[in-house]
């Protein structure tokens with residue numbers, strides 16, 4: 001069982017973020033989704049953007065990295 005609101009460890013946090021992103025891709029949302037946005041998804045994007053392994057996942061999900069300009073050098077890479 002994973003407590004999303006507790007920092008269990010880098011791997012657990014990454015995994016939880018990955019699953020959160022996956023859930024939003026598969027089902028289009030989660031229990032935390034609100035009309036104005038999703039705190040859970042925002043956390044997941046934040047978490048994944050800080051991991052090298054998470055960036056390809058964000059790219060696949062077509063979710064722009066916060067603070068990263070679309071024209072950055074990573075745009076041209078094929079993952």
Ligand SMILES: [Zn+2]
Pocket residue numbers: 024029030031032033034038039040041
């Ligand atoms: Zn959500």
